Amino acid sequence: MRTAAVTGFGTALPGPALEQAAVWDRRFAGHLADDRVARRIFHGAGVRRRHAAVNPLVEDVSGWSTGRRMRRYAAEALPLGKEAVGAALADAGLRPEEIGQFAVVSCTGYGTPGLDIRIAADLGMAPDLQRLVVGHMGCYAAIPALGAVADYVVARGRPAVALCCELTSLHVQPPSDDLGQVVSHALFGDAAVAVVVEPGEETGLEVVDVAAVTDPTTADHMTWDVTDLGFRMGLSPEVPRVLARHVRGLVTGLLGRHGLTVGDVDGWAVHPGGPKILDTVGERLDLPGGALDASRAVLAERGNCSSATVLLVLDALRATGRPRPGRAVVAMAFGPGLTLYAALLRAA
Template sequence: MTRIAAVHGVLAPYRHAQHEITDMVARHCLPADADRRLLDRLHRSARVRSRHTALPLDRYGALDGFGAVNDAFIAGAVDLGAEAVAGALDEAGLSPRDVDLLLFTSVTGIAAPSVDARLVGRLGLRPDVRRLPLFGLGCVAGAAGIARLHDHLRGWPDHVAVLLSVELCSLTFQRADSSPANLIATALFGDGAAAVVACGARRQTAAAAYGPTVVASRSHLYPDTEHLLGWDITCSGFRVVLDPAVPDVVRKNLAGDVDSFLSDHGLTRRDVTTWVSHAGGPKVLDAVMEALELPDGALDVSRRSLAEVGNLSSASVLHILRDTLASGPRPPQGATGLLLAIGPGFCTELVLLRW
């Protein structure tokens, strides 16, 4: 049985209050004589107090073209990724040479050799470590990555597998774009990374005894929703696609998906004591609460994470999992948790956890 031995989250080096980012966006996205009341309202309604960025704010206006932006992504992703993996392995009581699989995911930059390959020598991983770089899953990749670790460890129960997510969302910033989608994105997304260490049934550690096990996972794509969320790839980089219908799709579909998944394991929503939801934004979190009829406070950890660091794309749900594991007493043996995320496709990923 797959057990989560450690979850370690890190943030990009430059922290800013929301109003500082709003002012930067106004300078670079709005005409000089434009009324910025819509921008201010969108940034206030995001319910984000602060965020971290890979670069100082005054650097973003000077980045010229996708090449320069992507070079900044590679440098930042390698640094943050190394910090996240090293921290997670230390918490799990394992060394880099114990790692048998390194799965890397990001949707905010590209690299060949991939970021995971660049980390092997830097971290001291074995030259024969299995690597699996994933691109394109977006915000759902934190949950999907845990699911894929579980798939691997079911076949290789003596292995140690690591998931690394690095998302430098600020580097997708589009100058001179005053579209609602871009203004909302600049209100929500932050930069960070997270690493998860998971152990197979025959490879347990002292640290692993304190983490939940992964019972099962489920993926679900919704037909004719590809246009709702993702990127348009342009000469200036990744231009956000963010349709306002996303919360409605969540309200319409999530409850049925969750109920069907839980039912296959003899469970109902009432049996779930811990909910770990990706912090997509306030409207998405409200839609999750409404669709699943969750009690007040069920997603408080997600809301706090959104307020403190913004939406970290695929790393977001992993930061929330870390915060959930670190807060309050450990759930009783046999307690059930459900980790969920949504992303481009449009899709959901569900991971059933048990303590």
Template sequence: MAAVISGMGVALPPATAQAEVWDGYFARRYTGAQRRIARRIFENSGVRTRQAAVSPLVEDVANWSTERRMRRYQTEAIPLGKAAVSRALETSGLSAGDVGLFAVCSCTGYATPGLDILLARDLGMSPTVQRLFVGHMGCYAALPGLGATSDYVTARGRPALLLCAELTSLHLQPPADRTDIQQIVSHALFSDAAVAVVLTPRDQALAGYAVREVAAVTDTTTADHMTWEVTDLGFRMGLSAEVPAVLAAHVRGLVDDVLARHGLTVDAIDGWAVHPGGPRILDVVQEQLGLDDDALEASRGVLSAYGNCSSPTVLLVLDALRKRQLPPRRILMLAFGPGLTLYVTLLEASTLTA
């Protein structure tokens, strides 16, 4: 029995043009040579519009305590998550009471009771619903989330629901970090979003994408290349310039191994959902896999329109692919994060009559 992605829902905070965010806020944080460097980073980020639950144009959270940020996380994430889950359930034709497992991925906020409990309550899920919280895995968390929920569906024969919700805007770092290039890059790329996915047993789904395999590789020798540290002033991103080189060393081998187990090659994939961690990340993946520009059009489009939203981002790319006039037959999802870790998920179009 395969688990099939039978519904998706997206919820986004208000969007702002990247140029407006630069001119209205970040340009004032830098002077001299650092301002020229920061402006170049913002202009070359590949991001044209971005969303923020807490926009720096309205509220400057840079000097907020972590406690204050976490309280605001609950206030903003609950309605955003509720909207995404409600839309996913609607597109799948299921009700909240049908869900057997509710999994939530987030690395930008923590509280107990968490989103899994509060949203299950507010949306009317069964008191017997099982819950799973996947925290602090970062940008690739959606794929182990898909792995856990699809395993549940396959083993139990009941629907599961996955929500990825991130509010990176709450972790703006204070002006004292204005000379830190890693922080400038983070501020230029990251954005907010929530995406929910419903997974259904194949014999209960009219159509969708069957989850064929979820696989990963972690290079622990480069664990310090990407970090997400809890500080007294929110969570601080560490992002080495060596990350693309590490991905280049591992991505082809992981992809080839997964595809070989299904008797496939790269040429058999007609849909690529690659997490757009930044322009250089996409360039490396394209080069290592020998893909043409069209293959990563959806990933670059998501980066441009939404920014890097951490865990929901690869699901935004998947949503763009599945809404095409001619949706792909096979989709390979790729996401990367702390570890350094690379995750791959193979999806294949499925119908009851297939």
């Protein structure tokens, strides 16, 4: 039976890293009326620095129309996406014309012709390339996209690329006392991450299985609404409690289908939606100390980059030698719905 494996990673980050303290002092302290609760949330978000295509210390986009933000997205996302895809192809040792499918994931910007067409053309991918756009699913979208391109690779026997390109800095909202907005402004950063998936299991990370669960009774707990002033996130403090109800069943079910337990997993790439999210996952799965260090490090150095984040964590794990040959890694992310997605991968 043919298999599919992740064989290349590529990352592109816009501009120099912004220090969290400076972002608060020089931008959001005034934006949020220097509220003490807002300050505590901002400095307790687990973020030390992050990158932004639209530097909040230089530009105030909070009054921009959605149309203006989308035009800026098109200008900023194209070079970032090309850099990430080019790096992933180089890492895998492939040429652009060898790719059979190209998937682009984003919930922060749209346009047609979109990144899928423009990046493919600029890099020289083949005219018969199959393209897929995954839009507005939110932070978990990398995993269903990875599942989709892996299915293509298994079915067609050709390599594929998935790109997550998220520019959350475009969606700063007008001043508000909504604490959900404070959390959003404190957490999110920008990044583009691409992965190459190829037939075979001799190298890389084999994509073994994907699982999901959605709790529609909590659909209002996490939202991402298109407004006249960009995209506005809604966040409920109840999100960690909902995750606590579902995360163990999702993970043990996924592992159990393959004769594995939580203790058999050699690496955890968990989307760092915030410190409480990681604490909840660690507690519910009874993970050993340090199991989520890669997730915490990505949150600290990059922030929450929406769909791109779980791939950043997976690449960070890879850099540490995890998972070891023949061992498993679980990648997991969460988002609107309220939805949990998980992928089981195994190192060659």
